Amino acid sequence: MDQFVLNIIVVGATFALYIGIAIWARAGSTAEFYAAGQGVHPVLNGMATGADWMSAASFISMAGLIAFGGYDTSVYLMGWTGGYVLLAMLLAPYLRKFGKFTVPEFIGDRFYSNVARTVAVICLITASLTYVIGQMTGVGVAFSRFLEVSNTAGLFIGAAIVFMYAVLGGMKGITYTQVAQYVVLIIAYTIPAVFISLNLTGNPIPALGLFSNDVSTGAPILSTLEGLVTDLGFKSYLEQSDTTLNMFLFTVSLMIGTAGLPHVIVRFFTVPKVADARTSAGWALVFIALLYLTAPAVGAMARMNLINTFYPNGIEGQALSMAEIEAGEDASGADLEWVNNWAKTGLLAFDDKNGDGLITYVGDAEANELTVNRDIIVLANPEIARLPGWVIALVAAGGLAAALSTAAGLLMAISSAVSHDLIKGQINPNISEKGELMAARIAMAVAIAVATYLGLNPPGFAAQTVALAFGLAAASIFPALMMGIFSKTVNNTGAVAGMLAGLITTVLYIFLHKGWFFIAGTNTFTDADPMILSIKSTSFGAIGAAINFAVAFMVSSITKPVPANVVELVESIRVPKGAGAATGH
Amino acid sequence: MADNSSSNAYWKANIQTILVFLVIWFVCSFGFGILLRPMLAGIGVGGTDLGFWFAQQGSIIVFLVLIFAYAFRMNKLDREHGVDE
Numbered sequence: 242m243d244q245f246v247l248n249i250i251v252v253g254a255t256f257a258l259y260i261g262i263a264i265w266a267r268a269g270s271t272a273e274f275y276a277a278g279q280g281v282h283p284v285l286n287g288m289a290t291g292a293d294w295m296s297a298a299s300f301i302s303m304a305g306l307i308a309f310g311g312y313d314t315s316v317y318l319m320g321w322t323g324g325y326v327l328l329a330m331l332l333a334p335y336l337r338k339f340g341k342f343t344v345p346e347f348i349g350d351r352f353y354s355n356v357a358r359t360v361a362v363i364c365l366i367t368a369s370l371t372y373v374i375g376q377m378t379g380v381g382v383a384f385s386r387f388l389e390v391s392n393t394a395g396l397f398i399g400a401a402i403v404f405m406y407a408v409l410g411g412m413k414g415i416t417y418t419q420v421a422q423y424v425v426l427i428i429a430y431t432i433p434a435v436f437i438s439l440n441l442t443g444n445p446i447p448a449l450g451l452f453s454n455d456v457s458t459g460a461p462i463l464s465t466l467e468g469l470v471t472d473l474g475f476k477s478y479l480e481q482s483d484t485t486l487n488m489f490l491f492t493v494s495l496m497i498g499t500a501g502l503p504h505v506i507v508r509f510f511t512v513p514k515v516a517d518a519r520t521s522a523g524w525a526l527v528f529i530a531l532l533y534l535t536a537p538a539v540g541a542m543a544r545m546n547l548i549n550t551f552y553p554n555g556i557e558g559q560a561l562s563m564a565e566i567e568a569g570e571d572a573s574g575a576d577l578e579w580v581n582n583w584a585k586t587g588l589l590a591f592d593d594k595n596g597d598g599l600i601t602y603v604g605d606a607e608a609n610e611l612t613v614n615r616d617i618i619v620l621a622n623p624e625i626a627r628l629p630g631w632v633i634a635l636v637a638a639g640g641l642a643a644a645l646s647t648a649a650g651l652l653m654a655i656s657s658a659v660s661h662d663l664i665k666g667q668i669n670p671n672i673s674e675k676g677e678l679m680a681a682r683i684a685m686a687v688a689i690a691v692a693t694y695l696g697l698n699p700p701g702f703a704a705q706t707v708a709l710a711f712g713l714a715a716a717s718i719f720p721a722l723m724m725g726i727f728s729k730t731v732n733n734t735g736a737v738a739g740m741l742a743g744l745i746t747t748v749l750y751i752f753l754h755k756g757w758f759f760i761a762g763t764n765t766f767t768d769a770d771p772m773i774l775s776i777k778s779t780s781f782g783a784i785g786a787a788i789n790f791a792v793a794f795m796v797s798s799i800t801k802p803v804p805a806n807v808v809e810l811v812e813s814i815r816v817p818k819g820a821g822a823a824t825g826h
Numbered sequence: 827m828a829d830n831s832s833s834n835a836y837w838k839a840n841i842q843t844i845l846v847f848l849v850i851w852f853v854c855s856f857g858f859g860i861l862l863r864p865m866l867a868g869i870g871v872g873g874t875d876l877g878f879w880f881a882q883q884g885s886i887i888v889f890l891v892l893i894f895a896y897a898f899r900m901n902k903l904d905r906e907h908g909v910d911e
Contacts, residue, residue, distance in 0.1 A: 315881035319855045322886045326851050329893045330844050334900075448883060452872025461873025479874045481863070488860050514911050516901055523893035530886050537882040815840075816833045818909040 244582075244630050248387050251634035252641060255425050259642075262418045283517060287524025289419035290508045292426060294525065295532060296372075296647030297379020300426060301640050302704035305618030307540030308547075311470075311478035314540075316491045317704060320711075322526060322533055323492070324499025329522035332500055333509040335726045337518040338814045341510070344503045344718060345662045351725040353807055354733035355667060360740050362662045364717035365503050367744065368710050369651045369658075370688055372502075374759070375706030376648040377403075377689075377696035382616045382703070383640040385586040392587050393697060399644075400693040407649040407656075407685055422642045427531055429639025433623040433632050434535050437542045440626065447538035466545050472556055473548070474604030478541070484775040491708075494782035498711025501719030504654050515817035543622045550577075550625055551602045551611060560599040566591070579624035588614035589621075615702045652685050659684035700755040701779075708779040709751055716743035716785025724793055726815070729808050731793050734800045739793025747785035754778035836907035843899055847892055855885040 299321065307314045339347055344365065349358030377396060380403060385395025431447070438450030441462060455462045467478050476482050499505065508525075509518045551561045553571045565571045569578045583589035591600050591611045602611040620640055623632045660681035665672050672680070700706050717740050724731040724739070731739075754771060755778055756763040768777040776784065813819075858866060863877030871879045904910035 312878055312881065315859060315878075318882055319859055319885045322889050323851065323855050326847070326889050326892050326896075330847060330896055451882075452874075452879065454872075463873035463878075465873075467873070479878060485860060489856060492856060492860065516897070516904065516911070519897040519900060520894070523890065523897060526890055526893060530890055533886055534883055812833070815837050816909040817904055817911055819911070 244578075244633060245389060247630045248634045248637050251631065252387065252638045255638040255642060258421055258425075259418050262421050283512075283521055283524055285417075285420050286508075286512065286521055288423040288528050289417075290505070290521070290525035291528035291532075292419040292423035292642075292646055293508065293650060294505055294529060294647075295423075295426060295643055296707065297376050297383070297640070297644035298704040298707035299529075299532060299536075300430060300643035301379040301382060301619050302375075302616050302702055302707075304536045304539040304543065304622075305615035306702060306704050307537055308544040308618050309615055311476070312481055313483040313488065315537075316488055316495065317708070318533055318537060320492045320495025320708075321499060322529060324496040325522050325526040325529070327496060327500040328505070328509070329519050332506065332722055332726070333518040333522050334515045334817065335814045336506060336722070337509055337512060337515050338817060343510075343662065344506055344722070345658070348718075348721055348725065348736070351807065351810065352721075352731075352733045352736040353804065354737065357721075357733055357737050357740070358662065359667055360737050360744075361718065361721065362658045364713070364740055364744050365658050366655055367748065368498075368502065368713040368717070369504070369655050370692065371713060372707055372710035373648055373651050373655070373688060373692040374695045374699060375703045375710065376644055376651065377692045378699040378706060379616065379640070379703040380644045380648060381696060382586075382588060382614070383620065383637065383644055385588070386583065386617070386620055387637045387641070389582065389585055391585070395586070396693060396696055400689055400696075403645060403648045403652070404686070404689050406645055407652040407689075419646065422646050423528060426639045426642050427528070429635045429642075430532050430539075430619075431535055433626065433628055433636060434539050434542075436628050436632065437546070437622070437626045438538060441542055441545070447542075448534040451538040451541055462545065463541065466541055469545065469548050469556060470604075473602065476604065478544070487775045487777055487780050490776060490780035490783040494712045494715045494780050494786075495708060496715075497719045497786055498713075498715035498782055501714040501717070501722065502711070503714075503718065504650055506722075539619065539622060543618050543625060546622075546625045547613070547618075548602070550575075550580075551600055560601055562599050563591075563593055564598065566600070576627055579621060582624075583617055583621055586617075588617045652688055655688045656681040656685040695759045698759075698761045700759045705779060709755070712751070712779060712782025712785065713744065713747055715782035716747040716789055720786050720789040720793065724790070726811070728794075729803060729811050731797045732800055732803045735793040735795075735797030738796040739789040739791075742792040743785040743789030746788050747781055750781040750785075751778045833907070833909060836903060836909055839903055839907075840900065843896065843903070847896055850888065851892055854880060854888040859885050 303317050306317065336347060341347060341350070345358045345361040348361040349355060377400060380399035381392050381396030384399040385392045388395065388398065434447040435445050438447040439445050441455060442450040442453040443456045444450040444453045451463065453462065454460060455465050458465060463479060470478050509521055512518050512521050548556070552558065553561060553573060553575070561571060566577055566580050569581065570576055580589065589612070593600065594610050595601070600610050601608055603609050620636055623636055660677045664680050665677055700709065720743060721736055721740050724736065750772070752758070754764055754766050754768055766772045771777055858877055859881035863875070866876040869876040901910070
């Protein structure tokens, strides 16, 4: 069967499944399905959180970055999982005890200030919008390949679908649909990895396969890969190339950003008990770890297969020729259609610069004739490894599930922050329900238009853009939450000054390196040669957080102390007893 | 609300637990994965060294163990101090 038709059938079937479950859950149940988390088994709740959390960045982009970045990109693996430890120990149980639904509500109440609440909303919108830009990049890649159109056309089609999905209320908030999305996503991610690991190492578990021996040579696959990349002049896979300072700050930034991202935190607000908030974070990480332990294997093995594809006779032998690509198969008859298919999207390109009829794939930029966008690696991986058509279609479905669910969720978070927290809460409390809904839709449309426009010339690969969003959350929201729980001395003025200082310095640092409002060409510095030491814009969130803490404590020490009733609030959120159910907006 | 001295003792025990767990968290990720990797270079794991393994897999496994261990320990503390729900 034609791959294109197969893609449509499998993607269509998964969407039918989500819609079917949404309808079944609506029709077959009373309130228990709607009260997010309550009455849902913690394990299922963990799966739903996993689907919510793992976006285009984790699914589509991360393994591709690892494939080309090697050891340096371990920061994504540690950073995007280590934050759950902080969440479970430092935030989730106390925010659950507090017993309201949103992050701005907590900050507004704890710092007894509407200004603090508004600043928190602004921080939330800034981080979420940046996050959506990263998602749109991933959506564009997935749709362009899946519909076999250019990357730009894929981005516009994807944007339209995300918009409809989000405006219709999507299937967000319905836990069982998210459970289904998680199952599709994790199957789609692991099946090709299992096949490839079996082929290369004979070990069916990719995480173990990564550290096993190559069945054909008997040498460990990591050292074989290291030999290939260094012989071709690429940067080392196993050695550290980035500075220790940048790797350290990048990891801090991603970890505390995870613990500060509003759409993750809210999942822990509504679990039945404080004790459940602690274990829920654990279950979420179990399901996230299934993907994260597989990702480094996917990255390394994809890189190996990619090199072997373009050097069918070994790297010492003759490279792949243009004629072979045109014919759609190499001399041994191995299928090369995927190279042509990805070339259509513009995300894979080759150019026979020296006119020898061969594709030279080497580290030296002058001589290299093949460019591969990092974001296509996971989606192209089953094709590169020549797996059956249904596996390729399944990966497309998984990528779309990951990107669409997170993008729609973020858009809803942005729109409710604008319409509920900002307009109804602050500007016009008498707004009608209809007016509020209208404001929410307008906010959503504006957000997606901005994200799509910036997605055309993204500030980086999907996972890198998402990393910037984590930096913003790390610098603004995480410190405010921490001080709200663990300090009784940080007051309203201190918190506001801290959040603003953290957010503004981080936004400035990012804009100076990535261009003002992410518009290409308006940057003063580059990440290759950053402004301060070796600190890249993706890592600055950690510095922003430190500034936030320092400013908040300084300002608090010279302004009025925290009132007694707020000290009592802090005392009460520290003990689980008497939590009760979460109460309304 | 539970009486103040009891919840103070509870909070102190909680902070102590958190500090111990955070040290493990730090050592197994930032430590073995990044800062101390050169010291672990001699210990080989499947074609590379132990530091690489911690950076790409080991840290994640430690994180998982930490969260469930913390939940277990806190449930016990909650009961001991009579602040459980």
